[in-house]
Amino acid sequence: MKKNEVPQDKSNLESVNFKELCYAVDENGEYTTAHSTGWDPKTIALNKAIEEIHERTENAKQRVLNNTTSPIEYYMELHKMDLPILSSYVGFWKWRVKRHFKPKVFNKLPQKTLQKYADVFDISIDKLKNIADGN
Template sequence: MKKEDVPQDQGNLSRTDLKELVYATDENGKYTTALSSGWEPKSIALSNSIEEISERIAIAKAQVVNNEISPISYYMEFCRMDIGVLSSYVGMWQWRVKRHFKPKVFAGLSDKILKKYSDAFNITVEELKNFKVN
């Protein structure tokens, strides 16, 4: 895209002083950088993904309250992680992390293991053990 054609739509970035750096071609056809305040399709996609993440967090919260899953699953969603990312942070196999989603298994975890999770979520072990509904 040419530098003069870089989108300046009213999007998520336009509500702030932030601009996104994008590549474009100048009048000589050489690649250069330009600032964009937003692009409508990208803003729509970003809004949709944020809504989906919010829904997944709400579902996980309700499941923890109903004792269907452990707080580990909620905090994983809240911190925008997936099984692969979380397992790498805590240094455990994915199957083991999934097992810790079970409330009965979670209840028997040692403080040493819970500390790994709490560090990954940037919370205390007590916050992880005593999930509070806000």
């Protein structure tokens, strides 16, 4: 990549006024660094990934409202987590977290367990139980 070819496309970095550093060669073939504001192929990839997370979150929300999963799964998706990550944060085995996705199990969870999830998601237990509040 030549220095004058370092892409200067619009990207999500613009909002925070941040440029990333790239390596490129100058006109004499010497390596140097250059700032880039972004590159479309990766901006599109990132936007698609974010879209995907929104879809997953929306899907989980619908399933909570239909009472087929518990709010824990919704908040997990909202926080861009997956099962291994959530299980590691909350300190339960993966199968236990998965069990807590069942609305029946979730409704009987003790306060202490709920508090652990609420702490991970940085919300109150009320909000954990009722996803419609403030969302």
